[in-house]
Amino acid sequence: RRQLGVCDTRRSVTHLHNYVVDALLKENIPVIGLSPFHFLMSNNLKIEEGITKKLELNYSRLFAYIRYLLSQNYVPLLHGDVILDYTLHWTLLSSDDLMFTLAKEFRPHQCLFVTSVPGILSNNRVLDEFYIEQDGKFHNIDSIDSYISNIIDVTGSMKKKLMICAKIVNEIDNCNVWIVNTNSNTIQNLLLDEKVISGQGTRIIKRLNTD
Template structure:
């Protein structure tokens, strides 16, 4: 199985105006493409890019109830799936086009058809196309998508959930979430008194220190920050701490360093790490079995 230097998540809130339907941030798209170009030039070209949908797809998915689906396979559900996919693939095309314009050999890969769920739990992951693309020298660019679900006809497959699977399959050196804010705050960042959390210790049971309060926009069908944080926790625990997770701002000077070295200084972002105990130290020494 091909390994990856970095799995990079471009947040939907960073790439789009999330409160305005299908509204991309052109500057952020260019920043993301420039960053990946620099990673390739620095020898970290074996990376996988996954981006959120932001204001693309969420509104259509919410209107047609795609997240909860329906065993009756209604006309409205099918129409909603089609409209949502048209929207999310628009953004994927924009992201991929910017990367190619920057000289990055990027190929867009949509999960629909290759990934499946049952009751919103992944039963089939389309890894082959990603692996083949990496081995051929391309940068796979995936996105949150609708997928077929054996119990409720369809479901929403979040980019964050995709990243958790990719981390298990490709054992990247690091996973970096690039967002519209500096990192994880102890409460929603627009709340008075919100403070950036430089590091989060993840215990073996998945609990974290310090605790974090999260929130999501009403039309966000993928779980917002709560899912992103849980994804990060899962990656750290399932890899027994061998895969660090970093969260920082896309349009910042620290993003490149975070992706290349896994380093974040005080005030630059948030890093999740596994709290070491005698048991976890023993497991890490023997290698990650995942």
């Protein structure tokens, strides 16, 4: 039964993934879809060198393949996925966690978290900026509208995204991190390095120490 559950979940995520691949190909973008399932395996939720030595399924292999695709001018497209686990049989790898791991390795100049909402809301207003403290925490989390922060997601919530955003801005210098809506021009503006209209996205910023 658990095997069928893994297969059914993978069918769902790959169906959505293929939909995005098709859309990008229609725009003549040379996209190559990559499923973490084929590259990664964990042991008691950890993906590290050595613990999956039998099959050599780890991030090093995935990173190497991504680098090769980029060198050949392809656009790699990854997604959150089910991966097998030696101890637990399977686990979920969220796209947010994958984003952080990829960001640490490839050091991009920006990371965009695309959601169903226009950004982080407080008192029914989109925050243009949300500050992360020097300790990596966001102490003003209580000001976020509850219906936004409590969105149900099997791999996390808006708070989980903020935790990943905090890790990125604190560990990767000069990386612009945004939470934006999928149904807006904000993504295009950011990709083209154009100005973002106020209220159309939230930039996550590390608060500078002024002491």
